[in-house]
Amino acid sequence: PAVLLLHGPNLNLLGERDPAQYGTTTLADIEKRVTNLGADLGADVVCAQSNHEGVLVEQVHAARSMAGIVLNPGAFAHYSIALRDAVDAVDVPCVEIHISNVHAREEFRHRSVIAPVAQGYISGFGVDGYDLALRGVLLRAAGTR
Numbered sequence: 389p390a391v392l393l394l395h396g397p398n399l400n401l402l403g404e405r406d407p408a409q410y411g412t413t414t415l416a417d418i419e420k421r422v423t424n425l426g427a428d429l430g431a432d433v434v435c436a437q438s439n440h441e442g443v444l445v446e447q448v449h450a451a452r453s454m455a456g457i458v459l460n461p462g463a464f465a466h467y468s469i470a471l472r473d474a475v476d477a478v479d480v481p482c483v484e485i486h487i488s489n490v491h492a493r494e495e496f497r498h499r500s501v502i503a504p505v506a507q508g509y510i511s512g513f514g515v516d517g518y519d520l521a522l523r524g525v526l527l528r529a530a531g532t533r
């Protein structure tokens with residue numbers, strides 16, 4: 389099965405951006421790690437990142453033929469109804485992930501408009517959260533839970 393690993397705005401700067409919050413792992417490191425875990429689990433991981441809402445919407449649409457989506461929407465989690473509707477529109481399980489524990493941060497990060505239409509939600513495990521998200525979405529894709 390193919391899984392889309394999709395990152396939203398500012399996550400291309402991972403590694404240099406606010407390391408106290410997000411650590412020093414780069415986006416390329418994360419993509420490599422998830423791709424390798426995918427290979428171990430028999431899944432093809434397709435990686436994409438954009439800083440543009442409409443591009444992210446189109447990337448979610450393009451995942452219609454895939455088995456699942458692992459999505460770190462960045463700040464769009466908190467207010468993009470368009471991205472939420474895209475996730476809702478495609479019949480593909482989506483796990484939302486945040487590297488930081490958004491609930492321990494500013495109040496405006498506490499709400500996700502995407503979480504209600506996602507299969508599940510992971511926040512606060514740092515980059516280890518991506519392993520959990522990939523495993524979760526593959527379990528769901530296989531219909532085993």
Ligand code: DQA
Binds near residue numbers: 461463485489497
């Ligand atoms: C983030 C949390 C968001 O609130 C923030 O806007 C990000 C990163 C995370 O992975 O912890 O860009 O999605």
